[in-house]
Amino acid sequence: MDFSAAHSGFVIVSYGLVALALFGLIGFVFWRDRKLVIQLQRLNESAKT
Amino acid sequence: MQKFANPAQFLKLAKAALPFLWAITALLFAVGLYGALVTSPPDYQQGETVRIMYVHVPAASLALMIYVAMAIFSAVAIIFRHPLADAAAKTAAPIGAVYCFLALATGSLWGKPMWGTWWVWDARLTSMFVLMLLYLGYMAIWQSIEEPTRAAAIARIVAIVGVINVPIVKFSVNWWNTLHQPASILKMGGPSIDTSMLWPLLTMMAAFGFLFLGLQLTSMRSEIAMRKLRQARLLEIGNR
Amino acid sequence: MTQQSIRALINRDIALARAQGGGLGAALGFILAVMVLVPLALGPDQALLQRLAPGMMWLALLLSVLLTADRMFQQDYEDGSLDVMLMGHLPFELVTLTKAIAHWLTVSLPLAIITPPLGLLLNIDTAQLPILWLSMILGSLALSLLASIGGAVTAGLRRGGLLVSLLILPLYVPVLIFGVAASTANLGPNSSTPALIMLSALTLMSLVVAPWASAAALRAYLR
Numbered sequence: 001m002d003f004s005a006a007h008s009g010f011v012i013v014s015y016g017l018v019a020l021a022l023f024g025l026i027g028f029v030f031w032r033d034r035k036l037v038i039q040l041q042r043l044n045e046s047a048k049t
Numbered sequence: 050m051q052k053f054a055n056p057a058q059f060l061k062l063a064k065a066a067l068p069f070l071w072a073i074t075a076l077l078f079a080v081g082l083y084g085a086l087v088t089s090p091p092d093y094q095q096g097e098t099v100r101i102m103y104v105h106v107p108a109a110s111l112a113l114m115i116y117v118a119m120a121i122f123s124a125v126a127i128i129f130r131h132p133l134a135d136a137a138a139k140t141a142a143p144i145g146a147v148y149c150f151l152a153l154a155t156g157s158l159w160g161k162p163m164w165g166t167w168w169v170w171d172a173r174l175t176s177m178f179v180l181m182l183l184y185l186g187y188m189a190i191w192q193s194i195e196e197p198t199r200a201a202a203i204a205r206i207v208a209i210v211g212v213i214n215v216p217i218v219k220f221s222v223n224w225w226n227t228l229h230q231p232a233s234i235l236k237m238g239g240p241s242i243d244t245s246m247l248w249p250l251l252t253m254m255a256a257f258g259f260l261f262l263g264l265q266l267t268s269m270r271s272e273i274a275m276r277k278l279r280q281a282r283l284l285e286i287g288n289r
Numbered sequence: 290m291t292q293q294s295i296r297a298l299i300n301r302d303i304a305l306a307r308a309q310g311g312g313l314g315a316a317l318g319f320i321l322a323v324m325v326l327v328p329l330a331l332g333p334d335q336a337l338l339q340r341l342a343p344g345m346m347w348l349a350l351l352l353s354v355l356l357t358a359d360r361m362f363q364q365d366y367e368d369g370s371l372d373v374m375l376m377g378h379l380p381f382e383l384v385t386l387t388k389a390i391a392h393w394l395t396v397s398l399p400l401a402i403i404t405p406p407l408g409l410l411l412n413i414d415t416a417q418l419p420i421l422w423l424s425m426i427l428g429s430l431a432l433s434l435l436a437s438i439g440g441a442v443t444a445g446l447r448r449g450g451l452l453v454s455l456l457i458l459p460l461y462v463p464v465l466i467f468g469v470a471a472s473t474a475n476l477g478p479n480s481s482t483p484a485l486i487m488l489s490a491l492t493l494m495s496l497v498v499a500p501w502a503s504a505a506a507l508r509a510y511l512r
Binding site for chain 3: 175185210213214225
């Protein structure tokens, strides 16, 4: 890509926004999953004891 | 489909599938981005800004497809009473909503250099905007209603009524525009897109699609865990 | 038996609306506010006002019906009347349809009749009045039906106001587009007929979808 071309800023911001949003989404989904799986494990352990 | 009705079975399947899904997603994005930003040519008229198409179009198409999927899941929930159908619709919504937002944002960023305006109420943009409202409304239902079975019952209706609405909105705005602006028909890249542009576009669409699958399965795992936790807590309160 | 029950339901709602002043009062107040404030907001350019008049009036009609949407089922839900109706001999979809029609008779239709003459405040071209009247009356039933979906979905919610708007707005977009198109078309070389046909089509669709959706939503709350 020619970064010096006209309006290249729009392209950069677009891709940046997409990257931000998608990584944010992935991060959120993973974090929530980790949190719940840990909680569930703790629950199973306390149920066995 | 009956196999996946059992949450335990579903979790086993998800566990097996997820690593592959993530790997494929990463590969598709790598290849797609390379094609979008490096190998594909700038457009004759639009210059480099045409590259926004490679994120805008996948986001928009998938946002639409995901909502349709949500409506189908909701219909399955009503007709077949599949226990995981509501969860599938619920978890798909935030992903679709993010895609929809990205479609609107990148579309706006594409529109400014191309048409000189950040926004225009043509058929496509208006229906995308309405889709965003539908996503927000659907998610708001799950947020506002505490009792999960009740929330699910209402959410199904919102999804199905919503999906009927989207083509109607698109049709009506299209009609409205042909009446008032016969001259400006906003095309995307011409009727026949060149192969050098087509394959990165399709790759990116597949990338967004596989990303959705990975996120969806992970989210469903979280949702199933949330349900178990909620049941356990309710039992605990009941036993006290 | 069914016809009597339906008539009884409608009469009940009309009587209730009359007794309480109902949504019509608030809706009327809103329309008046719009009709008075829009000219002041847009400035003295009479030509501009005339061009914008049909759109503004449809907007006023739409928003004022929207205002009354969340109370459509709320009272009956809260005092248990809906439970009784659910267990009655009328199919529940017929009940929700009847309630929507009662809403139309007590709110949307009166508003559709009252609003066009107020267009004089917006310097509307009097040649447009008949077609504006026709299209508003035709569209008003769809507005009530679609509003009933929003009202039913939020019937059990405390602060359902924003959600109601969020849900109904997308459904109103096609009605607004074809409604305004029908009202303005006779200005140019196009006739209003296609838009009016589309408006009728939307109304017919709402007649099918709205009772089903409202009934399903209310059932979820009444279980």
